[in-house]
Amino acid sequence: MDTLTRSIWTDANYKHALKMLHDRSGIIVGEHKMKSSERLLEGLRKEFGFASIDDFLNALEKDNDHAGWPAFINSFTINHTAFFREPHHFDILTKYIEKHRTDCAMWCASCSTGEEPYSMAMVLNEIVGEQAACSKIVATDIDSQALKRAKAGIYSLDKLSGISEERLRRHFLKGNNRFEGKAKVRPALSARVEFSELNLMSFSWPKPAMFDVIFCRNTMIYFDRDTQVRLVADFARALKPGGLLFIGHSETLATTTDQFTLLGQTVYKRNNR
Ligand SMILES: C[S@@+](CC[C@H](N)C(=O)[O-])C[C@H]1O[C@@H](n2cnc3c(N)ncnc32)[C@H](O)[C@@H]1O
Numbered sequence: 200m201d202t203l204t205r206s207i208w209t210d211a212n213y214k215h216a217l218k219m220l221h222d223r224s225g226i227i228v229g230e231h232k233m234k235s236s237e238r239l240l241e242g243l244r245k246e247f248g249f250a251s252i253d254d255f256l257n258a259l260e261k262d263n264d265h266a267g268w269p270a271f272i273n274s275f276t277i278n279h280t281a282f283f284r285e286p287h288h289f290d291i292l293t294k295y296i297e298k299h300r301t302d303c304a305m306w307c308a309s310c311s312t313g314e315e316p317y318s319m320a321m322v323l324n325e326i327v328g329e330q331a332a333c334s335k336i337v338a339t340d341i342d343s344q345a346l347k348r349a350k351a352g353i354y355s356l357d358k359l360s361g362i363s364e365e366r367l368r369r370h371f372l373k374g375n376n377r378f379e380g381k382a383k384v385r386p387a388l389s390a391r392v393e394f395s396e397l398n399l400m401s402f403s404w405p406k407p408a409m410f411d412v413i414f415c416r417n418t419m420i421y422f423d424r425d426t427q428v429r430l431v432a433d434f435a436r437a438l439k440p441g442g443l444l445f446i447g448h449s450e451t452l453a454t455t456t457d458q459f460t461l462l463g464q465t466v467y468k469r470n471n472r
Contacts, residue, residue, distance in 0.1 A: 215253075240255075283362070291443070292319065304409055306413045308415040404434075413442070435456065446466075457470065
């Protein structure tokens with residue numbers, strides 16, 4: 200692997216890249232991504248045949264449909280996630296599904312590498328059963344690479360260490376040979392989740408409310424306040440009255456809205472108006 204002898208970044212072009220990232224995705228990152236994004240961006244520059252990183256940034260900026268955009272965004276995203284992260288949310292989800300078991304449409308709005316929507320799907324399948332045709336989880340993210348891994352549904356066993364043996368047996372298949380030390384979600388679990396790419400920045404809820412549950416956790420924290428306010432309004436439109444919005448442990452609803460009532464720690468109920 201060749202090493203970078205000189206940083207591709209100057210103060211000016213790094214600021215330029217962060218502005219482009221923010222305009223496109225809403226994500227605000229600081230200095231800490233300078234190092235980790237560098238090798239990825241340098242690889243992209245070479246792949247797309249530009250003489251300098253500035254030329255590459257300018258080309259992206261001029262062309263909204265440039266093929267380099269998804270990988271540019273992927274270079275900056277923070278994908279940290281885990282199965283059953285913030286377990287108290289899954290207790291509330293369990294009670295909600297038990298009550299509305301006939302049909303439950305859920306949206307996981309920043310699903311990263313899949314741990315979160317598969318956790319939702321485990322809870323769902325355990326309550327309604329694998330065969331029940333009702334209830335789906337739509338799982339979206341801006342990061343095309345993370346989505347690829349989510350769709351594959353293959354995880355190293357250490358990522359699954361917090362899951363009970365019973366859950367592991369029910370929802371995962373342990374790998375052999377080259378998949379030793381890994382496990383794959385069983386078809387009944389993956390069948391519950393539909394993954395697709397969606398940029399929350401360029402989205403506006405177009406249809407009548409259709410979701411009973413929305414998870415958008417540990418993502419709004421990377422957005423500025425205006426974006427957060429707009430997103431919460433979109434989630435309110437997308438949620439049916441009585442539906443639940445789950446946000447991350449260090450997030451609050453960015454607006455004093457009369458559309459939601461706090462139900463539990465970082466869980467909000469959509470009011471009937
Ligand atoms: C820290 S992860 C959180 C994952 C998961 N929700 C959780 O709490 O474990 C943040 C995710 O938000 C996604 N993201 C960032 N900006 C986005 C945008 N504009 N639209 C959609 N997803 C975005 C990132 O790609 C990343 O996968």
